[in-house]
Amino acid sequence: MQGKFITIDGNEGAGKSTQIDFIYQYLKNKGISAVLTREPGGTELGEKIRELLLSNSTGKMHSDTELMLVFAARNEHVQNKIMPLLEQGEWILSDRFSDASYAYQGGGRGLDIARISQLESWVLQDFTPDMTLLLDVPVDIGMKRVESRGKKDRIEWENLGFFNRVRDAYIARSQQYPDRIKLIDASQSIQNTSNQIQEILKIL
Ligand code: Z5A
Numbered sequence: 001m002q003g004k005f006i007t008i009d010g011n012e013g014a015g016k017s018t019q020i021d022f023i024y025q026y027l028k029n030k031g032i033s034a035v036l037t038r039e040p041g042g043t044e045l046g047e048k049i050r051e052l053l054l055s056n057s058t059g060k061m062h063s064d065t066e067l068m069l070v071f072a073a074r075n076e077h078v079q080n081k082i083m084p085l086l087e088q089g090e091w092i093l094s095d096r097f098s099d100a101s102y103a104y105q106g107g108g109r110g111l112d113i114a115r116i117s118q119l120e121s122w123v124l125q126d127f128t129p130d131m132t133l134l135l136d137v138p139v140d141i142g143m144k145r146v147e148s149r150g151k152k153d154r155i156e157w158e159n160l161g162f163f164n165r166v167r168d169a170y171i172a173r174s175q176q177y178p179d180r181i182k183l184i185d186a187s188q189s190i191q192n193t194s195n196q197i198q199e200i201l202k203i204l
Contacts, residue, residue, distance in 0.1 A: 003086040004204065006034075007097040011167045012134030012156070013142030014186045014195060016095050022194045023093055035085055038095035040073040043081050049073040054153040061154075067116065075123050083127075086104060091196040097129055097197050099173050101180065106161045107169025131204065133197055134174050135186035139163045149156065163164060 005087045008023070027034045040050040049069050052058055061069075067110065074097075085092055100118055105111045137145075139160060146156075166196045174181040186193050 003090045003092065004093045004130045004154065005082060005086060005089070006204075007094045007099070007129040007132045008135065009096050009099045009103075009132060010186060011103070011137060011139060011142055011170060012163060013145035014135035014137045015145070016135060018190055019186075019193060019197055020093055020095050023133075023197060026198060027091060027093075032091050034091040034093045036093050036095075037077070037081065039097055039100065040070050041078060042073075042077040042094070046073040046076045049076075054155065056152075056154050056157075058154055063105060063111055066109065066113070067101065067105045067111055067119065070105065071119050071123050074098065074101075075173060078127065094129075095111070097132070098102065098124065099132060099134070099170065102173055103166045103169040104119065107165040107167075107172075108155075108158065110165075128180060130180075131200075132177075132181045133200065134170055134181050134183050135193065136167065136171065136174075136183055137186045139167055141187055 006023070008020050010016055024034055024036060026032070039046070041047045049072060053061075053066065053069055077094075082092055087142055101120070102113065104167040106113050106116050107147055141161070143199075165179075171183070184193060184196045188196075
């Protein structure tokens, strides 16, 4: 049986972690034991890069450096984990992948999309997820959901304008790649959002 690579992405508080658990269980009930992973991270080195990217103690970082670090972590992830697992026929569920770079570094930080695309081609060549579930929630609702966590990481200190640009960039990606990226209204209840996801997963 051939493995599949499914990614889940979205703006702050969209419910990715909540829904990835649902997807994992849904697949398990169908007899598929998926491997859960995340970005930035997913490998030992990738998790160290994640710490650099998200720790408040890192301080200021040039946006190009941030972009290259997320792709460095991604290269480790794809070469040393995702590809080998897919070759063994495993299904992989990743909490975030390259669309996040277009949204956060492209939309949020304002980096040139053509440069992100160049870096993506260099690192991934033509490798893309089989399916991306994009959870979309208005920024104010998402923020309220994550506020209760109290602690903010280095990127979460950004202003509302940044997070609105992130959301807009995600939506633009879903319009550009409608076959791969499935846009889900994540402003609904957890159950309603899971129901939308379940309908989409039926096509796999
Ligand atoms: N980043 C980047 O800049 N470039 C890249 O290329 C990549 C990443 C790959 C790490 O992300 C950061 O890395 C992220 C982007 C950047 N930056 N920031 N900031 P992360 O995915 O590890 O962490 P996160 O983005 O902070 O996750 P999140 O958005 O905070 O959480 P979530 O997974 O989407 O949501 P959740 O944990 O499932 O839910 C949050 C709360 O809301 C929780 O209490 C739930 O019970 C509740 N919830 C969830 N769904 C609902 C619904 N439907 N209704 C009500 N309440 C809900």
